[in-house]
Amino acid sequence: METTRQNKIARLIQKELSEVFQLQTRQMKGVLVSVSNCRISPDLSICRVYLSVFPSNKAEEIVNNINANQKQVRFELGQRVRFQLRIIPELKFFVDDSLDYVEHIDELLKK
Secondary structure (H helix, E strand, C coil): CCCHHHHHHHHHHHHHHHHHHHHHHCCCCCCEEEEEEEEECCCCCEEEEEEEEECHHHHHHHHHHHHHCHHHHHHHHHHHCCCCCCCCCEEEEEECCHHHHHHHHHHHHHC
């Protein structure tokens, strides 16, 4: 069960990271990265960020690239939320494949 504070910080991080990724993916034609969910630990030190990537065949490659540049993303997030948060949590990025799962279930039900 997440506290109200965890939920507020997770929403703030989700909003700011989505803007960061929107600006970064403008340079890459045909790729869309959106932040589908953020879960923050009770001590507010670790944030698990779930990314939805279009097209989904590039998802692993893009998330691995983002994890490799995690320090730069965390720094940019820190610049954006420096007046709201005292400590910027460590970010860990994961692929959110729930949309692919839903499509797969739809295909199975249509057969």
